[in-house]
Amino acid sequence: MASPPLLRAACALVPTHGFTRRALALSALSLPQPHEQPLSDTAINALFGEGDDARRTLADAWLENAREEVRGRFQGRAQVPRVNEVLEARLEANEPVLRHLPEAFALLASPTYPLPPLDPRPGLKHAFKVADDACRIAGEATIGTDWYVRRGTLAAIYAAAELHQLTSPTTAYAFLDTLLAASATAKSSLDDVGTFANYIARSWAGIVRSSGVF
């Protein structure tokens, strides 16, 4: 769903002005029919929330924008992309605003009320939404509990890669690839363990049944 025009204009200003009320104020100047003056403080309070709440609204809108950008990038393609490519595209979408992102995440995690002191939920929701989008775009057909496991692992991998990107942007893509390869190896190892354990369990069941106890 497209965000309102003001928020979209504000998102375009984030690379230069950061996730600030100033970006929200200046957004009115880049509308199709621009205003004369930037938005006043009361206008921002009314439209987007008081104090830091306005900045949180902007951060949420920017994250939503980035998701739409990734979706749009893979929309018309004939070949279905892999999950690696979609997550890399999402990391690329972070690059214009990389130096402002730590503040954005800090804003999302800091509370509006005194308790709880830190709220991990917005960060987790963001990672989960990215993973969900990646699975949908890549057309993964997981069912049941696997659906959650797959998205959980991808969310964790993406979150780790994004945190890596905040400190070391050039090596982030290699890091993401390493993590995805490691998770694939781990999954195949677990599957092998499961098959072997199943075999052993069935052997024991056969032994017990033939021992004449029952």
Add this chain to the structure above:
Amino acid sequence: MTLGARTLRSLAQSRRYLSTTRTLPSAQYTDPTKRHDIAIVSTPEDLPPSERHVLDSALRVDQAGEVAANWIYRGQMAVLGRDPNTGPIIQDMWDQEKKHIAVMNQMQVQHQVRPTVLWEVAKVAGFGLGAVTALMGKEAAMACTEAVETVIGEHYDDQLREMEGLSTSHPSIPLLKDVIREFRDDELEHLDTAVENHSQRAPAHALLSTVVGAGCKVAIELCKRF
């Protein structure tokens, strides 16, 4: 049996009489030659959020219900599988449920629906219910089937009514309604089979039906949300 279930049974019988020469709607999902049909691979994009939520929770509950039904029959087969009279009957009903869950899984992927968190719970509870009722006797197993299929039949009917209001012209929605109608008729056929196999003779039939029916309704409400 409730008045509603009796009406549904007569509806199902008349529809079966009329549809013996048509191919089943779910054949579109199980037929390998129709794998790229637009009605099977894509989901309507133009649904407003409230209707999308209705579609989501409906498919989530249906998938969970079919998982539970599969595992109920698995539990019953584990106990009664070797019985020469009841075993083949339960096996037949289980095979139909296997087809149902295969179609439901395809629909979950097609419409990008979140499956229920209670997936494993549905499996365990279904197996437990099937095994316990089968241990109580053949008639109790049939009574359990009767109670579950009654609730499911009425539930599918409610869903069909809810889905009348979906305001999109995407071809997958009429197909979905046809498939649910077909599955409703299948479940009511299982209900008939259970009654024919003396489910009414089960010990404490009324109590058993009430408990199982109430449990199913609670499960449906939970799976709609979670």
